[in-house]
Amino acid sequence: MLFRSDVAKKFVNKFDGNGNVNISLVEYNSRGKLDLTFTNMNAGNSGDVNKKIDDLTMDDFTNTGDGLRQAYSLLNQNKDHDKYIFLMTDGEANTYSCNEYRDYYTADGKAPYYASNGNGDPKGLEYAKIIAKNIAGSNMNMNTFIVGFGTGAAANNSQIATSANGSY
Numbered sequence: 001m002l003f004r005s006d007v008a009k010k011f012v013n014k015f016d017g018n019g020n021v022n023i024s025l026v027e028y029n030s031r032g033k034l035d036l037t038f039t040n041m042n043a044g045n046s047g048d049v050n051k052k053i054d055d056l057t058m059d060d061f062t063n064t065g066d067g068l069r070q071a072y073s074l075l076n077q078n079k080d081h082d083k084y085i086f087l088m089t090d091g092e093a094n095t096y097s098c099n100e101y102r103d104y105y106t107a108d109g110k111a112p113y114y115a116s117n118g119n120g121d122p123k124g125l126e127y128a129k130i131i132a133k134n135i136a137g138s139n140m141n142m143n144t145f146i147v148g149f150g151t152g153a154a155a156n157n158s159q160i161a162t163s164a165n166g167s168y
Contacts, residue, residue, distance in 0.1 A: 003149065004088060004090060004149050005053050005054060005056070007088070007147075007149075008053045008088055009053055011086070012041075012046050012050060012053070013050075015041040016043070016046035017041065017042065017043045018041050018042075019040060019042040021040070021041040022038040022039060022040050022081075023038070023039055023041060024036055024038045024039065024074055025049065025052050025053070025056075026071045026074065027056050028062070028063050028064065028066050028067030028070070029057065029058065029095075030061040030063055030095055030114045030116075031063055031066050031097060031110070031111050031114050032066035032067040032068075032070035032097075032111075033070070034074065035056070036052045038074075060094075060119075061094065061114070061116055062089065062092060062094050062095055062124065063093070063095040063096060063097060063114060063116075063124070063127075064087065064092075064093035064124070064128040064160060065093060065096055065097065065104075065124070065127035065130065065131040065132075066095075066096070066105075066111055066114070066127075066131075067087060068085065068087065068128065068131045068135060068144075068160075069097070069105075071085045071087075072085070072131070072134065072135050072138070072140075073108045075140065075142060076138070076140060079140070082141075082143075083140060083141070083142040083143065084142070084143045084144075085135070085142060085143070085144045085145070085164075085166075086145050086147065087144070087145070087146045087160075088147045088149070089146065089148055089157060090148070090149040090150050090153075091119075091150070091153050092153035092157065093124035093127070093156060093160065094117075094118065094120065094124040095114055095115070095121070096114065096115055096116070096121075096123050096124050096127035096128075097111030097113070097127065098111070098112075098113050098114065098115050099113065100112065100113060104126075104127050104130060106130065106131065106134065125156055125159065128163075129159060129160055129163040130163075132144070132160050132163035132164035132166070133163045133164070136163065136164050136165040136166075142164075144161065144164040144166030144167070145161075145168075146158075146161045146164075146167070147168075148168065154168075
């Protein structure tokens, strides 16, 4: 986790002192969760963002789709700025958000349930691609970038980026 957090903090530090930039963090394991609301990057606020990066946790669930869904929902609240999603991941999507019938959850707000059949669950990737297509199809003109760490998940994450009309 140390390498990933160092990369994320270097990214954040590039914006330190830029009052035109706001950064928010969405953590995603079994579900996406807003960890930090928009923080303006005027002088000194990069430390607040970096502290939240240090506090991020990892487990065996990778609900990439719900991380994207939460980010999209957050960015959709303000229509007057350029919008960028930088998704950093160390694995492949293996979990998805759903309702009680295991139908994919695509609405705003906290997902009522999540499901996973373990690593390699194709529904995790399918869900992430559906959310990515929703982002690409929106009128919000969001720019999506996915950064993968490690090996074995490149094809998975590349498919998600392509679905979002983004870059991997």
